[in-house]
Amino acid sequence: MSIYGTLGNILMVFGIVLIAIGIIGLHKYHDFYIRATIASLIDTAGFISVAMGLLLHHKVSFFTLKIGIIIMLMLLLNPLATHIIVRSAYLSGHGEKKEDKNA
Amino acid sequence: MISFIMLLLSILSLLVLLIIIKGPSIWDRILGYNIFSSIMILLIMLFSTLHNRAYLLDIVIVYTLLGFISIVFISRFVQGKGKI
Numbered sequence: 207m208s209i210y211g212t213l214g215n216i217l218m219v220f221g222i223v224l225i226a227i228g229i230i231g232l233h234k235y236h237d238f239y240i241r242a243t244i245a246s247l248i249d250t251a252g253f254i255s256v257a258m259g260l261l262l263h264h265k266v267s268f269f270t271l272k273i274g275i276i277i278m279l280m281l282l283l284n285p286l287a288t289h290i291i292v293r294s295a296y297l298s299g300h301g302e303k304k305e306d307k308n309a
Numbered sequence: 310m311i312s313f314i315m316l317l318l319s320i321l322s323l324l325v326l327l328i329i330i331k332g333p334s335i336w337d338r339i340l341g342y343n344i345f346s347s348i349m350i351l352l353i354m355l356f357s358t359l360h361n362r363a364y365l366l367d368i369v370i371v372y373t374l375l376g377f378i379s380i381v382f383i384s385r386f387v388q389g390k391g392k393i
Binding site: 218219241242245248256257263272275279284294295 | 343
């Protein structure tokens, strides 16, 4: 296993740890907006590190180009998707019941 | 090593399924669907690396785009209570 292989493995394990911590956090917090923050963290940080680790496993070839395209796509689309979910949840008045009572 | 990471990822995806089932409101379920699809994307990428099948990555690109578009329209649909 070349140096890049072990480096890739370390990065992938780090990504798995990130995703695991995020999912534990999801089970812990039951408020929707905290979960949305954690979800976007899992998607971008965990995904990118595992994909980068995967990228290091191969010498530069057609394979790594495709993985690079996927990383770029996910880097663009995931925060956008989470934002759209939270925006429409907020507009449809998801978590506002508690505040109405206090106001 | 990659198959070990795939095992871990599949266990994590089961935990995300718990969130989708347990989530009190529909918005938690949409969020869980978003995370589940990104973990599935990871699993497909790892599988295609394990067996050196480059054509699987084209499927992943299409699945990423479709997943994003489906989330946009699901949230618009639920927000509009049936009317897009």
